[in-house]
Amino acid sequence: MKNLNWDDVRIFLRVAQSGGLSAASASTGLSPATIGRRVTALEQCVGRVLFERSQTGYRLTADGRTLMDKALAMDATMQPITDWSRTSGQKPGVRISAGTWTAELLAAEFAALWTPGDAFHVCFKTTEARLDIAHREAEIALRSQSPDGGNLAVRKIADVAxxxxxxxxxxxxxxxxxxxxxxxxxxxxxxxxxxxxxxxxxxxxxxxxxxxxxxxxxxxxxxxxxxxxxxxxxxxxxxxxxxxxxAQVQYMVTHADDRHRPEVRTLIRRITALAEANAALFRGERPQ
Missing domain, CATH: 3.40.190.10 (Periplasmic binding protein-like II)
Incomplete structure (x- = not known):
């Protein structure tokens, strides 16, 4: 058996407790399709069928109930750590991977990306190399090539001259x-x-x-x-x-799951707005 992904187990718990993908989506911020894939991945990992699927929802199998009992016990053990993390004063970070020139523009317009009232901080990872978003080396990547494959979300944000x-x-x-x-x-x-x-x-x-x-x-x-x-x-x-x-196209790439996190979603929206406001600059229509 492969190593269990604890995030998949927690998603399994949300589905088991809510009885379906849509209800679990509302509590996790993930899409029903993503939750369905994660549950299937967990079943493949443990080699057991955990749910009986029907049009009325997801019902636990005997193996599913056994895993739920064990997962609830593990979740209770993890709760003190979660509580400690939430009260430690550390805000979640959102890592933005970008090349030197793009990172400089974002830094110069930092006030458009972050405010003191935001419940997150921004971490720049400036590199000309492409980080692996599929394996979460960053939450947001700005790059000149659209990636092939992977559980990624891609959107065009600018034409670059x-x-x-x-x-x-x-x-x-x-x-x-x-x-x-x-x-x-x-x-x-x-x-x-x-x-x-x-x-x-x-x-x-x-x-x-x-x-x-x-x-x-x-x-x-x-x-x-x-x-x-x-x-x-x-x-x-x-x-x-x-x-x-x-002439290039600038793309924003995020992990299909991470993009639903509130702080990532906020930065996606702000970076997109910043790119739209500077579209003429990106196209080379504002020469000195």
Whole structure:
């Protein structure tokens, strides 16, 4: 038998106590379809049928009643820990995974995402790599590719444009070349695009987006950035038109179960509103 998932056992208890998926959905915030899948997964794990299913609801089998007795005892044992957690003063955290430029925009607009009265806090996980939302490495991910498969919920939040940028006030001896993310660190489409260009003189390399921007600001050369980052920076101006080949869609990805948590649902709504309010900036329609 595989290791039991305690969350699945707790969902089983809610179904057993309420007599059906819809009632359990109201008490857990999960969809009936999700609850049904979790109950089936638990039955497969223990190798026993726990419910007799009918149009009138879910009725416990003999094995189901045995598990319910054991689960209630375990739930009672866990209750002191739950009570301690609730009174410890720690608010639940919502982890947001995003690339450097997107994380910076969210940080700059933090007041639109969180208020002192919110019963949660926000944890940024800034990385160009894609975290595994299916295995809950973060609650919310903002990424440029829609994931394939998994128990995930995906929504489009923005169209993103890219352009070349240079220093707004370059030094007299500023070079006309380019600065780029190094080949070993090039994880994004924009970094690979520049590396694939012929007859481009790269005069400096960076291993992070922050260093890339610092080099551009210093006049080391021009570099490629998303317009929502470059156009917000008063030290930069566009060095050319929007690069059509780099047009992207920004997606918000959440675990299909986690998205029903009140704090996650709140942040999903606020991030979506923030993206809608800045749609023109994302599309590159607000150049300096």
């Amino acid at each position: 890219f352009a070349p940028y240079r220093a707004a006030s370059p030094a007299a001896d500023a070079t006309p070349g380019w600065v780029a993310i190094g080949r070993d660190e090039a994880l994004t489409a924009s970094a690979h695009w520049l590396l694939d260009q012929e007859r481009v003189e790269i005069v400096a390399w960076a291993n992070t987006p922050h260093t890339l921007r610092a080099l551009i600001r210093a006049g080391a050369g021009q570099g490629v950035m998303p317009c929502f980052a470059g156009d917000r920076d008063p030290q930069l101006v566009r060095a050319g038109p929007v690069i059509g080949d780099l």
